[in-house]
Amino acid sequence: MLCHKLRIGVLASGRGSNFQSIIDAIKSGKLDAEIALLITDNTSALAIDKAKKHAIEYLAIRPEECTTKDNYFEKIAEELKKRNVGLVVLAGFMRIVRKPLIDAFPNMIMNIHPALLPAFPGLHGQRQALEYGVRISGCTVHFVDEGMDTGPVIIQAAVPVFQDDTEESLADRILKLEHKIYPEAIKLFSEGRIEVEERKVRIKGFIPSDISIVNPPLRS
Numbered sequence: 001m002l003c004h005k006l007r008i009g010v011l012a013s014g015r016g017s018n019f020q021s022i023i024d025a026i027k028s029g030k031l032d033a034e035i036a037l038l039i040t041d042n043t044s045a046l047a048i049d050k051a052k053k054h055a056i057e058y059l060a061i062r063p064e065e066c067t068t069k070d071n072y073f074e075k076i077a078e079e080l081k082k083r084n085v086g087l088v089v090l091a092g093f094m095r096i097v098r099k100p101l102i103d104a105f106p107n108m109i110m111n112i113h114p115a116l117l118p119a120f121p122g123l124h125g126q127r128q129a130l131e132y133g134v135r136i137s138g139c140t141v142h143f144v145d146e147g148m149d150t151g152p153v154i155i156q157a158a159v160p161v162f163q164d165d166t167e168e169s170l171a172d173r174i175l176k177l178e179h180k181i182y183p184e185a186i187k188l189f190s191e192g193r194i195e196v197e198e199r200k201v202r203i204k205g206f207i208p209s210d211i212s213i214v215n216p217p218l219r220s
């Protein structure tokens, strides 16, 4: 049987630190996959520099160049299909994905969100958590559906929220875990260990010790 490496398409709008964490996981051998393409909606995204540095093909596709929002996502789906992408990874992609892309990659699009969904979806998850006054927050990797951060949850990781936290300090603490759980979720997918039943994700061969990743790091 021919066994092909998982080909990943990354969509990013900005800094690209999650994109970098996936590159690092591949380079270090922790993740057996390849990044086929970066697509950005922002021609000055720092993610582009990271793609250039690592010789990853990138495309800047701007919604303004497309006739409709659906047409924008049709175009993205077309470019990803052309390159035999098997998993689409949203890494700080600040747009709601629409039907043409979701239909082209059913349960094959992942997103990372900086809060414990279903709490604090949408923009500024960290700020929302602080303003609400929760004691624990974190990050969530989930499959993308047509809603705003509503798809099946794959992995979550929790961090404490301290009384003197600022949006930046909380975002930094969460980001460290984002960089761990996103490559981990992609690895599970690449190993064929993720099953989706309605809105629930089952991880095949899951053993309780795997869950150590959700332990909140203690403040030093």
Ligand code: GAR
Pocket (backbone or CB within 6 Å): 012, 014, 015, 016, 017, 018, 019, 091, 092, 093, 094, 112, 113, 114, 122, 123, 124, 125, 175, 178
């Ligand atoms: C990350 O914190 C990610 O969770 C968040 O944007 C940041 C992107 O950082 N995504 C969302 O808020 C999506 N709703 P990065 O560009 O350095 O990966």
